Structure formats: C-alpha cells, structure tokens
Amino acid sequence: MRGLLVSSIGVAVSAALVLPLPAPSGAAPPPPPPPAAKVPGKAPDIAGSTQSLPLAPTTRSLAPTAERGLLQRRVAPFSMVGVVWDDPAAELRGTVQVRTRASGTGAWSGWQDVETHNHEHGADPGTAENRAARGSTAPLWVGASDGVEVRVRPATGEPAALPAGMRLELVDPGEAPEPSEALEAAGEAEEPDEPEEAEEPDEPEESEAPEHPVPTTAALTRRAAYPTPEIHLPVLEAAAKPYIGPRPKIVSRAGWRASEALRERGFVYSKTIKAAFVHHSATGNSYTCGQSASVLRSIYRYHVVSSGWRDIGYNFAVDKCGNIYEGRAGGVTRAVRGAHTLGFNANTMGIAVLGSYSRVNPPAAAVTAVARLTAWKLGLFKGNPKGKVTLTSGGSGKHPRGRKVSFNVISGHRDGFYTDCPGTRLYGRLGTARNASAGYQGRV
Template sequence: MRISLRALRGRPPVVLLAVCAAVLTLPSIPAEARAGGGAPADRPSARGPAGGGSVTSLPLTGGRLLVGHTARRFDLLGVGWDGPARALAGGTVKVRTRDAATGVWSGWHELEADGEDGPDAGADTAVTAADVAVAGRAPRGATAPLWTGPSDGVAVEVTPGPAGPPPGLRVELVDPGEGVRSAGARSTAAEPADGGRRTGHHQAPRPEIVTRAGWGADESIREPDLEYTGPVRVVFVHHTATTTEYACSDAPRLIRAIYQYHVLSNGWRDIGYNFLVDRCGTVYEGRAGGTDLPVHGAHTLGFNTDSAGVAAIGTFVTDLPPAPLLTGVARIAAWKLGLTEQDAAGSTRLVSGSDGSLYPAGTGAVFQAVSGHRDAFNTECPGDALYPKLPELRTEAARLQGR
C-alpha cells in the first residue's frame, strides 16, 4: 500500500475547490444535506459487546460546505468512488484533519489515487447481479488510506484525472472501535491443521501469530466463503503507509481500521494482506482462511496468485524499520515459504493476472522468493528505507529454514 505523506507547505488555510471538495467540522453535517443527495451514509459493522467500529461516508459534491450532523470520530480516512479502481488515475486527492483532543488542523497530505493494492480482476469484488445481491457490494475504487489518530474534522480536495470525476465520490471516515472480544488473543506454536505440511527438510519454526480474534476482527463484515490459491512461492513485502510512531499495544486498532477500510470502503471480501507485522516484531493473521493454508489475498495487483502479502505496519519511506519488525517479517516469510519447500533465498516465476501491474496479463515474470511490492507494481512500497533491507530478510529467512 502506498500513500504520500508529504505535507503541502505554503497553502492557504481555506480549501480551494478543484473539481470537488468538502470541508466539514465533525460532529456536523446539515439537515438540508441529509434531505438531498448530500446525506452521509453511516455503515457500521455489526457491533459486538465491545463495539466493532464503523465507516461513515460523506459525499464530495461540488463545493458544498457540510455542517450540522453528528458523526462518529475517526482514526483513518480515505476517498472512495463507484466504478473501476483506477478511475482517479492521474488525479490528486489532498486531505487535512483536525485533532480531536487539541482542535489543531494538520497540514495537507496527498493520498495515492491509483489503485495498487487489491484483487486481480474478478477475484475479490462482486461482479454479478447475484453476487451483488448477496454481498451488498458493487465494484468500487478507493485511495490508499491515511491513519490520522483520533480526529473530528476533515477537509478534502480532489482533482480528477483525464477520465474526469468518477460517480459516488466520497470521503470514508473509519472508526476502528474497540474490537469484537473473544478468546484466543494469541495462537501458540501448535502444529497446523495439515500436519503433513511440516514434514519438509527446510521448514522454519512457526512464529507466534496473533489471531484475528486476538486483534478484534468483526467477522460479520467479511465474505463468509474462503478463497485459496496454489502453493505460496513468493512473499511480497509491503508497508501499510500508516503512522510509524505508534505504541505496539495500538497495533490491533490500526489493523482493525485497515480491515474495515478494505472491506467496507474498497468492497473487498476481507483485509488484503495475509499477515501484518508491527514495530515490536509481533506477527498478526491477516486474511481469514488458515495461516498455514494458501489463502488468496488482495495485496499485489496482478500477482496475488501463488503468493502471500506481508505488511510492515508503518511508513518506511525515510523512517528506518525497527530491527524487531525486520525479524518478524523474516520469521513469517521463512515459515510460510517453507511450508512448500520454497527456498527463501531463491527465485521463482509467476504469471501476471492484470495489465495494471508492471507486466501485462499473461506475462511471466521471475521474482525473488521474498520480494517487495514495487517489484510487481509501479509504487514506492514498501518504502525506500525498507526495500534495501530485503536482501538481509532473504538471508535470515533462509537461515531459519536451515539452508
């Protein structure tokens, strides 16, 4: 996932309308907006006893100033629209937010408008009338999200690309909630369901993995059916492009926000990543379906088949990834690749499933077993500070495999 965190300096404090912009102070959106096409759509996930969080959609209509309606505070936002994921390609999206505790407004941040994470065509989003009726989702696009921390105000400026403004343009405000509490905060190093998968000569030790229950996933919002791919031969390393300076105890909140954005805003069946790793090196289960199984993710457009996506929680463009985080990424990559005897220091060939990647659909490409997102897509992910660490990760992962 990519997001540019460059603050736009020297800009006036008032939002300049590009093609469509919205400025609001939360809690407030006007009654007249609610009566017309400007009504906010609050789409909460089913809440458990402790609260499952929510996504509030606010329409971006040409120059309307939204005031007056109570809305939930939020910790993460993005801009979404109806139609193809790349409908805003070539455009710009800028946002600024107000700190809920201090009332201070941030500088402007530019969100990545081109869809780069995500499912390959037809793999994740509902595309048939029957699917839409069941899933309640139509194809839609969204920017990369921005983690804001507790916020109660937002301003958005959108300049569309050559295709013009897509329909249904909206800002999505995510409240991660307190999570749905259940037993099983952490998994143990128990044998996976298919014990035969651990009989290989180069199977690395299984790292401790915080389960979905452990980070408070609301399972009612994702698609209930599970999708699998062929044996995992490549692990693609990402960064989440969220805050880097977080307490590790807050990582589950970050993950819940990303999960809700991927499902409720992007319209994906589940969180896109197969695993996530925080700055303390803790590994978290991502997409549902079994950590030891080849779950089909939505992390590397064109190359979600026969691969797994591991996301480092943070933005590592200039911030150096902490050593424990690197250790956690190496451990999960070594274990996951070792399940199918894939040498973590080796390479393999995958076939592109999307023209949106660096390789046209149907084209074969050779990847290192531990690769970066930028190896498959035109993106800075996993960041200029993390990407050069990949050779070290391959070496350590291969050592853990006993090679």
C-alpha cells in the same frame, strides 16, 4: 454485491453525522454529533463504524476536473481516513490531502497527504472480488479525531477527469482491546476444517471459485450466535521437515478482534505458496504498537466496507515492534488467496508492514519479523527465501495477462506493478530479510 452488504451493516451517512466547523466568533459551540446509526438485528460482533461523506466541487466551476472536497466539518469519532470512488479501474490522477481535529484537545493537524496510487492493490482482474470492488486511495491513520477537512486536486495539466462518485470514508475501529489481550493471543490461529469454496486453480487466468450470496443482517446475527465449527490443525515444527523455519508467534484474528461477521463467509485458496510479496500499508507512522490492533481493524473495515473487498487484503501484517498478525481469514498454514498484488495474488502471500517507508527506515524488528514469518510459511511449501520463482501474470499493468515473470521468492510489491510500495527504504532491506529468512530455515 458488496454494496448491499455495506448497507446491511450500518454505514453512517453524512447528513446524519456532519455539522459545520468552526462556530462563528462569540457563538456557542455546535452540539456534539449524534452517534453512528445502528441497524436493528446488526450482528453483535461487528466492531466500529464507517461514515461515508460525498465530495463536492469546492470551486464555482462544475467542470469534471474541478477540485473536490469538504470544508471543515465536525463528525462522529474516527481514526482512519481514505477516499473511494465508483469505478475500480479509474485512477485518481491528482492529490488528496486531509486535515483532522484531535478528539479531546480540538487541535487541528496540518495538511497530510493520502497515498492515491492504490490501484495496484486488490483482487486480480476478472475475479468476483475485483468485480465487486471500488476505486480507493490507501487509508491514512490519523488517530482519534472528531473533525475533518479534505481537498482533492487534479494533477497539473492532467486532462483526465477526477473519478465519479468520490466519497470520503472515515473509519472508527471500535473499542481497542487491551494490549495484553492482543499480544498474548499469539500462537495458534484457528484453522477451518474444510474450505468453504473450491480450491483455486494454479493459473490465475482460470475461473475463480463461485461467489457466495450476500448474507442478510438476520443471517449475520445467526452466524454470530452459531459460528461455523472450526478445529486446530497441528503445528509444523522446524524439525518436522527440512528447511522450515520455527513457527513465529502470530496474533490471531481473534487477538486483534476482527469482526468475522463483517467479511464474506467463504474462502478462496490457491494450490500452493510460491512467493511472498512485501508491502507497506502506507497508513503513516504515527501509530503506537499498542494501537496496532486498532490500525488493523480500521484497514480491515476500509478494505471490506469502503473498498468492497471480501476481507482484508493482506495475508499477514507486521507492526513496527515486530509483532506478526494473521490477516485474511482461511488459516495461517494454508494457501489463502489474498488481494494485495494486482495480477499476482494466485499462489502467493502478501505481508504488509504497518507504516509508510518511502522516506523512513523500517525498524529492524519489523524486518526480522518478515524474515521469521517467511522462513516458516514459505518453508511449509518448500520455498527457498533466496531463490527465484516464475509466476503467470493475471494482468497488472507492468506485466500483461498471461506473461511468465521471474521473481525473487521474497519480492517487493513494486516488482509486480509500477508502484513505490513497499517504499524505497523497506524495499532496500529485502535482501537482508531474504538472507535472514534462509538462515532461519537452516540453509547455508
């Protein structure tokens, strides 16, 4: 399903974009790579590009556990990197490291680790979105780059083979909006008039709403020219209902310039929102707040084009400066089903704090933003940020399918799966976020 969509919107392939680096001593530098391929009829609002480069054994051994990677290559500009493979159920038991060359200066970075444990993110087992997905690492933000080197090594003593069909994905987010445009676009995110798919059942084990056919490039172009009419739903103020926190500023998808023709057209909804799962994006902390929109567009493109998801996985994102962003489309006031906590996407929302917080403390502004967002959004569904809730597992590895599990209403991703996410340092601040969120709701 998703593979057809990827090819229809112009994923740039390695042969057209890759040139060797560095040039031999005394030789003229290699010519610049050609621009990313363009597809006739491509919808005009699809920003950015993706280069997909197959990884090959880097040793003489052709054994399935042999190291794979790429030697230094000059490529078209990109800012985010990740690795994907064919089978979403296959785990990459090993390490992924990348070096990148900064555009302009030509300076190479040191080796950087890419988070490999990404299986726990994504759509629930048995859903249409899960069936269309690929295996993937977390994406890593590296900033504007035009060269790359990568090595993938199996874990020491690990008998399992590396996953088949491994490819390096290099994502260019496209032209970044002016910071004022992105941050001043906060406020009302557009809401759909009616759901385009049937409402999700309460229990995750029941059937999902039907899939939508993959649109053609011509259909994408028509959609860009004649978008589906949308309306603004009324804003629920704090005084309109007990224990609803004030609505915070939310940068809309238009504010961070999400390309709506990139995602699948329909939406999937749950019946309610019972809990919020907090994540870190594991994309690193080298971004500036002025780059947050670009980071989001890169994650969005990586989730859809590279990983095969229907849209960005998270319902909301928060940057290091405390700005809040609309994530998966479908309406910020509604129970949009995301792809963020494997087994527990039904009746929950996912909030990603942009960055990596296993060894770095999250900024206070980001923790405050999580508290303000949950006070409002959980309040719309009568959620108590300091309360408990029981959810039914759709199958997560940590909790078998069908098991009833008790969670904090504001939980970390690791509560639902064996993972470090949202990072030890951020996880340790969730108690602070719960108390502050309850306070914003007016609870004693």
